[in-house]
Amino acid sequence: xxxxxxxxxxxxxxxxxxxxxxxxxxxxxxxxxxxxxxxxxxxxxxxxxxxxxxxxxxxxxxxxxxxxxxxxxxxxxxxxxxxxxxxxxxxxxxxxxxxxxxxxxxxxxxxxxxxxxxxxxxxxxxxxxxxxxxxxxxxxxxxxxxxxxxxxxxxxxxxxxxxxxxxxxxxxxxxxxxxxxxxxxxxxxxxxxxxxxxxxxxxxxxxxxxxxxxxxxxxxxxxxxxxxxxxxxx
Amino acid sequence: xxxxxxxxxxxxxxxxxxxxxxxxxxxxxxxxxxxxxxxxxxxxxxxxxxxxxxxxxxxxxxxxxxxxxxxxxxxxxxxxxxxxxxxxxxxxxxxxxxxxxxxxxxxxxxxxxxxxxxxxxxxxxxxxxxxxxxxxxxxxxxxxxxxxxxxxxxxxxxxxxxxxxxxxxxxxxxxxxxxxxxxxxxxxxxxxxxxxxxxxxxxxxxxxxxxxxxxxxxxxxxxxxxxxxxxxxxxxxxxxxxxxxxxxxxxxxxxxxxxxxxxxxxxxxxxxxxxxxxxxxxxxxxxxxxxxxxxxxxxxxxxxxxxxxxxxxxxxxxxxxxxxxxxxxxxxxxxxxxxxxxxxxxxxxxxxxxxxxxxxxxxxxxxxxxxxxxxxxxxxxxxxxxxxxxxxxxxxxxxxxxxxxxx
Numbered sequence: 001x002x003x004x005x006x007x008x009x010x011x012x013x014x015x016x017x018x019x020x021x022x023x024x025x026x027x028x029x030x031x032x033x034x035x036x037x038x039x040x041x042x043x044x045x046x047x048x049x050x051x052x053x054x055x056x057x058x059x060x061x062x063x064x065x066x067x068x069x070x071x072x073x074x075x076x077x078x079x080x081x082x083x084x085x086x087x088x089x090x091x092x093x094x095x096x097x098x099x100x101x102x103x104x105x106x107x108x109x110x111x112x113x114x115x116x117x118x119x120x121x122x123x124x125x126x127x128x129x130x131x132x133x134x135x136x137x138x139x140x141x142x143x144x145x146x147x148x149x150x151x152x153x154x155x156x157x158x159x160x161x162x163x164x165x166x167x168x169x170x171x172x173x174x175x176x177x178x179x180x181x182x183x184x185x186x187x188x189x190x191x192x193x194x195x196x197x198x199x200x201x202x203x204x205x206x207x208x209x210x211x212x213x214x215x216x217x218x219x220x221x222x223x224x225x226x227x228x229x230x231x232x233x234x
Numbered sequence: 235x236x237x238x239x240x241x242x243x244x245x246x247x248x249x250x251x252x253x254x255x256x257x258x259x260x261x262x263x264x265x266x267x268x269x270x271x272x273x274x275x276x277x278x279x280x281x282x283x284x285x286x287x288x289x290x291x292x293x294x295x296x297x298x299x300x301x302x303x304x305x306x307x308x309x310x311x312x313x314x315x316x317x318x319x320x321x322x323x324x325x326x327x328x329x330x331x332x333x334x335x336x337x338x339x340x341x342x343x344x345x346x347x348x349x350x351x352x353x354x355x356x357x358x359x360x361x362x363x364x365x366x367x368x369x370x371x372x373x374x375x376x377x378x379x380x381x382x383x384x385x386x387x388x389x390x391x392x393x394x395x396x397x398x399x400x401x402x403x404x405x406x407x408x409x410x411x412x413x414x415x416x417x418x419x420x421x422x423x424x425x426x427x428x429x430x431x432x433x434x435x436x437x438x439x440x441x442x443x444x445x446x447x448x449x450x451x452x453x454x455x456x457x458x459x460x461x462x463x464x465x466x467x468x469x470x471x472x473x474x475x476x477x478x479x480x481x482x483x484x485x486x487x488x489x490x491x492x493x494x495x496x497x498x499x500x501x502x503x504x505x506x507x508x509x510x511x512x513x514x515x516x517x518x519x520x521x522x523x524x525x526x527x528x529x530x531x532x533x534x535x536x537x538x539x540x541x542x543x544x545x546x547x548x549x550x551x552x553x554x555x556x557x558x559x560x561x562x563x564x565x566x567x568x569x570x571x572x573x574x575x576x577x578x579x580x581x582x583x584x585x586x587x588x589x590x591x592x593x594x595x596x597x598x599x600x601x602x603x604x605x606x607x608x609x610x611x612x613x614x615x616x617x618x619x620x621x622x623x624x625x626x627x628x629x630x631x632x633x634x635x636x637x638x639x640x641x
Binding site (some may be wrong): 078087097100113 | 548552561638
């Protein structure tokens with residue numbers, strides 16, 4: 001049990017649109033051990049984004065309990081969740097989500113500043129992270145001056161710069177061509193293997209999901225499949 | 235709330251330089267508001283200083299007592315045509331009115347003054363030893379005559395700067411003998427320069443002698459033209475006026491139904507009234523200018539709301555990487571405060587410029603002091619924080635999931 005980094009117990013999520021309640025997640029139970037590379041798959045509307053938001057502490061579940069590194073985070077305030085996102089979780093999004101007004105290095109430094117790390121140290125840590133993702137000579141470029149593949153690498157650098165133990169990758173290759181997609185997936189895999197970072201990947205592409213060791217499939221807000229087998233049969 | 239303040243500042247500056255025209259138009263309300271506050275206050279202070287100057291040049295807390303007029307058969311004569319004021323009135327005022335600090339009886343005549351080969355037509359004033367105190371007009375050289383010299387009707391004179399230069403040129407007049415109506419007077423002092431009074435008359439064209447000498451040897455009269463009185467303090471001038479009125483009515487045996495046979499001019503009060511009305515006017519103008527600051531603040535609020543909406547995605551990203559509500563609130567508050575402060579500083583520069591222009595183009599000398607500048611800076615900061623609060627609060631309350639989804 002000590003090895004479990006994420007534990008979900010009977011997680012439910014309800015949205016209200018007008019007078020209609022919509023149950024996005026129903027009774028989700030899930031254990032993810034430390035250092036695992038998990039993919040969450042499912043058609044759109046299956047609830048995978050909602051699950052991702054809860055796992056990433058961006059949103060609070062309507063019911064159930066969420067233990068992150070042994071701590072119940074399902075009832076924490078938004079400010080406490082902000083602190084967890086800052087120190088424990090790194091995000092990689094489909095649309096890269098870099099701040100356009102900030103340079104490459106400033107984007108990577110951002111989580112460090114919110115962690116209260118000084119400017120000198122932050123700069124050094126950001127440069128090290130940038131080295132890990134193999135982007136050089138672009139420190140003071142702006143996101144719109146570099147390619148999509150590079151932008152996603154910058155996003156990965158931002159996700160790992162504060163030594164996060166979990167990376168939430170939400171369709172990280174959705175905006176990239178297949179060559180760059182595999183490039184990014186290899187980076188994520190490398191990060192998982194070399195740094196022991198737990199990676200939770202949301203995707204609807206089987207070949208992208210095949211980088212992970214465990215596949216979880218959602219349908220209509222429920223986990224219908226959770227196995228360690230390869231996806232080639234599907 | 236750990237995000238470094240300096241980086242928020244840097245980010246704020248970046249935002250403005252990216253949208254120069256928008257930032258300028260947004261702050262225009264603040265610029266106009268602060269500029270008009272600075273300009274109006276500088277005009278008001280300039281006017282105030284001018285009035286204060288006039289008060290000071292008149293004398294210390296001064297009242298002037300003039301003899302009354304007579305109305306004989308419908309013909310009303312002017313001031314000073316009747317001889318109701320005497321030297322003893324002046325003495326009694328000083329002795330019996332507690333609100334009076336000093337008094338001096340005056341007789342004023344135009345006379346020809348002669349020194350050696352030179353002669354000069356000037357105003358000869360007979361007065362008391364407290365003249366220099368009441369008029370705030372010290373001697374530059376030598377001494378003024380004292381109470382004893384007034385008591386003994388000594389033939390001594392103190393000369394004004396203009397009269398001195400006309401008669402003596404560059405020679406020091408102290409110690410020389412001058413002739414007034416062929417009577418020799420020893421010059422014992424030279425008055426300091428007073429300049430022109432409010433009516434453009436040269437105050438320095440004067441020769442001052444003891445009032446007793448004037449009465450007995452020059453004018454040959456037993457009454458005086460005016461009595462100058464100095465009240466104990468500037469707030470006591472009205473009290474002094476009342477005490478003098480009571481005393482003089484008693485001394486002149488004026489019946490209750492009869493009007494006063496003298497007039498009192500409370501110069502301090504007149505000047506203070508002028509000063510107060512100029513202050514009121516300044517406050518009024520500044521208040522109108524402050525309204526434009528308010529409008530400027532609303533402009534800032536408007537643009538900050540637009541800015542927050544435009545940057546929803548950025549707010550979502552910041553929240554995802556660990557920004558708390560307070561971090562976001564602080565970031566946008568700093569932005570609006572800087573925007574407003576920037577407007578304030580430009581407004582101060584513009585206001586000082588307008589004030590300088592008024593100084594050069596009109597006779598009024600405006601005064602720009604530190605206080606309105608400091609107040610403007612603080613006020614514009616407060617406007618920025620006050621009107622920036624709602625947009626910043628709105629930004630801080632965003633849901634990170636929805637903010638990230640915003641395109």
